Amino acid sequence: MHLYEIKLAQELKPQDAGQRLDCINQMIERFPTFTNILFSDEAHFHFNAHVNKQNYRYWSARNPKQKYQKPLHSPKVTVWVAMSAR
Incomplete structure (x- = not known):
């Protein structure tokens, strides 16, 4: 068995x-x-136990090519944070 992670x-x-360097300058x-x-x-x-896709892990003898369905609009809370030098 191998651990597969979707990235x-x-x-x-x-x-x-070069474009990134130009943007920074x-x-x-x-x-x-x-x-x-x-x-x-x-x-x-x-609220429905949906896990962020970065946290999906699969143990399998072969690489799974499965699709997981989830509701389009599941109940959730959005948290927003900001910071500045001031």
């Missing part, structure tokens, strides 16, 4: 490295002190 990742292409020029930037994130907590 989702964004495909990076060779030209992406633009941000440093625009916000030299970073006092007016707001960093935020959100998380969803489902």
Whole structure:
């Protein structure tokens, strides 16, 4: 038996490295002190025992190609948080 984990990742292409560096340099020029930037994130907590797809694990003798169905609009709570230099 082997442990299989579903991983989702964004495909990076060779030209992406230069674009990312250009973006960082633009941000440093625009916000030299970073006092007016707001960093935020959100998380969803489902009431029907739905688990985030990053936490799915499968023990199997072969790689499972299964699909799991879940309700489109399950009851949940969304938590949002933000922070800034101020």
